[in-house]
Amino acid sequence: MPKQETEKLQKIHDDIAEIKTALRGYNGQVGLCKQVEINTKEIRRLWIAVLVIVLSTGSGVFSILKVILP
Numbered sequence: 001m002p003k004q005e006t007e008k009l010q011k012i013h014d015d016i017a018e019i020k021t022a023l024r025g026y027n028g029q030v031g032l033c034k035q036v037e038i039n040t041k042e043i044r045r046l047w048i049a050v051l052v053i054v055l056s057t058g059s060g061v062f063s064i065l066k067v068i069l070p
Helices: 003-024 032-056 058-068
Strands: none
């Protein structure tokens, strides 16, 4: 194989290794894939908290909106 093609393949190999490291994590750090899972769970918890707050104040909000809106 010509030297130029070998260098290109080596660069592609290095780039792929770097991407895999970022996705999986390194040195005990959480990778991007795991971080997305963690964030998704936290967002769901926040929506549940918002829903509970809205439902617990539902009648009060309904009364205020009834007074404000014609």
